[in-house]
Structures are given as structure tokens and as C-alpha cells.
Amino acid sequence: MEVKAKTLGIIGGMGPAATLDLFYKILKATPAKRDQDHIHIIIDDFPQIPDRTAFLLGKGENPLPYILKSAKTLEKANVDVLCMPCNTAHYFVEDIRNATPLPFISIVESTLNEIKSSFENSKNIGLLATDGTIIGRVYHNIFEVERYRIITPIEEKQHEVMKIVYSIKAGKMEENVQTFEEIIEHMKFLGCESVILGCTELPILLKYFEPSLPVIDATSCLAKEIANFATGR
Incomplete structure (x- = not known):
């Protein structure tokens, strides 16, 4: 090589x-x-x-x-x-x-390329990310041009996502797993066919559980x- x-x-x-x-x-x-x-x-x-x-x-x-x-x-x-x-x-x-x-x-572009190549049948895509990423339309602006529908959690669940992100930043990992699993289930309920882990703290939790939906680790x-x-x- x-x-x-x-x-x-x-x-x-x-x-x-x-x-x-x-x-x-x-x-x-x-x-x-x-x-x-x-x-x-x-x-x-x-x-x-x-x-x-x-x-x-x-x-x-x-x-x-x-x-x-x-x-x-x-x-x-x-x-x-x-x-x-x-x-x-x-x-x-x-x-x-x-x-x-x-x-x-x-x-973001790397994640889009991965979805195009490996998740071509997923058009309703969940996004778990910070409030800033969602408000700033960091994923929305690029993905919607490609005719993907980006789905974000309801306000209560989004608040939990933010708590998890800052908890991981503080070095707390396993205590967030159950709440994170429930959020993944929530995204499934909203009609997501797959979910982007669009905050680089969130994929760190994948070593602790097996998600019930296909997840796209943006860091990977x-x-x-x-x-x-x-x-x-």
C-alpha cells in the first residue's frame, strides 16, 4: 500500500x-x-x-x-x-x-457518500446530533438536496440527546446506554429507516449495546x- x-x-x-x-x-x-x-x-x-x-x-x-x-x-x-x-x-x-x-x-459529506453506497434504500434518515447541528441545518442542507428526509427527535428526546452528549464529554459512558437505546427506539417509532450518529461523542456508546436500527457512525x-x-x- x-x-x-x-x-x-x-x-x-x-x-x-x-x-x-x-x-x-x-x-x-x-x-x-x-x-x-x-x-x-x-x-x-x-x-x-x-x-x-x-x-x-x-x-x-x-x-x-x-x-x-x-x-x-x-x-x-x-x-x-x-x-x-x-x-x-x-x-x-x-x-x-x-x-x-x-x-x-x-x-457530513463523508456520511452522505457512505449512505449513497451502503444505505441506498434509506430515504427517511434519523439524525441524532446537537441542537447546534440541527438548528444550523448542517446535515439538512446537504441531504435534502439529494432528496433525503432528515428526521430529528421530538423536543423532549432531543433534550436527552444533549444531556448524553455533555455527559460523555464529562467522561460518563455506560450510564447513558439505556437512555440512548430508548432514543433509538423513539427514532424507529418516528419512521426512520436508519439513524445518523451526527455528533462525534455518540458513536463512543456503540461499544456498549447493539442498536435496534441500522446506525451510521459519522466518525467511521x-x-x-x-x-x-x-x-x-
């Missing part, structure tokens, strides 16, 4: 556990037979980037200058391509692309796209 992209830069820290999860999934997605076959990765783990959802709700500082600072840090480190394991921050994806000459691999979709890009597949 020949790695085409010399160095991948990850704008990370939103949150650190989600960044670590992406790194692990890139390793799994890369068809390496020896150390030298893996992708050269530089991670700028920057947890001080302000809360993306808080900003989109009008309650916090704009994270964009911090995200661009991270992108510029990685650019100066001579990376060849950028990515970012935070779905909500993809509200700023065009700002990032306009601020750097480097290619940027989007987690991004990792797969990165491996394909890097190896020229």
Missing part, C-alpha cells in the same frame, strides 16, 4: 474523546501491514475552542476564529489535508475552506474517507 497524502491534519479537541475515537478509527480503516503503511497524522487537540452549539443558540463566543487558528497551525506544520471530528463545527465548513488552500474532508464514515483519500482508493 502506498500512502498518497503525506500528512493529515486533524482540527481536534471538540471534544478530546471524540478526537481520540477518530484517530483509532482511521487506524482501523487504513489497510496497513506495517507501521510505515499508516497515515502520517498531526492532531491539534484544542479543547479551548468555544462551544459550537452555545454560539449557534446565541449564548456563547464565536468558535470560528479558534477553528481557523487551528487550521493555520496545521497548515504551518505542512499537512496536506485537513479534517475535523466535530459535526456542529461543520456549520463553518465553507469559512474553513475559504481560509486555507488545503483540501478539507468533511464528516470520515475515517473511511480519509483512508481512501490517503491511499488513492
